[in-house]
Amino acid sequence: MTCLFFGNRLQAQSSQTFEDLGYLLNDALFFSDQYITPATDAAVYQAASGWMTSPKKRKLWDVTLGIHSNVFFVPKRDRSFKVNNADFQFFQIEGATSATVPTALGNDSQIYLAGDLDGEEIRLKSPEGVNQETIFYPYLQGSVALPYGIEIIAKYSTKTKLKRGDYQVYGFGLKHNFSQYFKSLEAKKVNLAALAVYSKEDISFDFISIPTQYGSLGINRLNGLVDTWQFQVNGSKEFGNFELMAGIIVNTSNFKYKVGGERGEIENIIPLQQILNKKLEEIYKTKTNVMGEISGRYQIKKFYLQPVVAFGKFVNANFSVQYEF
Incomplete structure (x- = not known):
């Protein structure tokens, strides 16, 4: 009966209603990308830094476990973006022709957007950012030394709660020491190694709630899903109990996006969430990053203390306490 009621209502005003819904979804797509x-x-x-704790060759079946704390410094240039009424097909900025709004990394300021759907005013607040100058998350990382100077590495973080969302990363990698082939380097306590890594990052944020006469439109949550393939080369020099390390990281990431949330009764007629997720494929991306990494590792018996800094477009810091079995 409910389905019939909404079906008749939508059918009576199908042309304009469907056109408006199309405009609304286009605006949501535009805003999602910028946000x-x-x-x-x-x-x-x-997710990129701190994978290689040392390029040196470890003894066969040596196991290392570490607790890592990661701090990302949010740059000011990525905390906001500008929108104009000309950017939208359905919505208009309430009381202005343009405005500056936060990205997911921005503050908690908001503006109102308004539009008309089937004679009903749709008025909503723009989504807030995490409102944090630094983003912190802890994770566990472990490695096992295999034959021929190979080491398998894995990292895992539980979902870390942000002020407006969640972040999680996990992955694995293979390291190979190649200074073992140069006895002169080993004699000078110089270590060289290469590392290949796959990691998956899942970041989600509270997005926009759009209440209508048909119920929520089901885009209350926005997820960014990132698959990253990483290759890096690191070298180090040992000075007694201290090891100084530097490296170059190159990674390629595939970015996908999806929305979720409570679905309204309009889903009985039009699968809006499914349609928007299909449209989000238009902003899928592939990006390559090149970054540098420097770190120092200090040994206290079987414990190691290690700060790491990765730099490029952004700056990311990592500190870990490791134990070698």
Whole structure:
């Protein structure tokens, strides 16, 4: 009966209603891209550093476990973006022709957007950012030394709660020491190694709630899903219990996006959430990053303390306490 009621209502005004819904979805697509892209770019940096704790060759079956704390410094240039009424097909900025709004990495300021759907005013607040100058998350990382100077590495973080969302990363990698082939380097306590890594980052934010006479439109949550392939080369020099390390990181990331949330009764007629998720494929991206990494590792018996800084477009810091079995 509900389906019939909404079906008859939509059918009576199908042309304008469907056209308006199309405009609304186009606006949501535009806003989604501007809002979440800086956060997914940042997620790559958050996941990239600290993978190689040392390029030196470890003894066969040695196990290392570490607790890592990662701090990402949010740059001011990625905290906001500008919108104009000309950018929208359905919505208009309330009381202005243009405005500056936060990205997912921005503050908690908001503006109102308004539009008309089937004679009903749709009025909503723009989504807020995390409102944090630094983003912190802890994770566990472990490695096992295999034959021929190979080491398998894995990292995992539980979902870290942000002020307006969640962040999670996990992945694995293979390291190979190649200074073992140069006895002169080993004699000078110089270590060289290469590392290949796959990681997955999942970052989500509270997005926009659009109440209508048909119920919510189901875009209350916006997810950025990032698959990253990373290659890096690191070298180090040992000075007693201290090891100084530097490296170059190159990674390629595939970015995908999806929305979710409570679905309204309009979903009985039009699968709006499915349609928008299909439209979000238009802003899928592939990006390559090149960054540098420097770190120092200090040994205290079987414990190691290690700060790491990765730099490029962004700056990311990492500190870990490791134990070698």
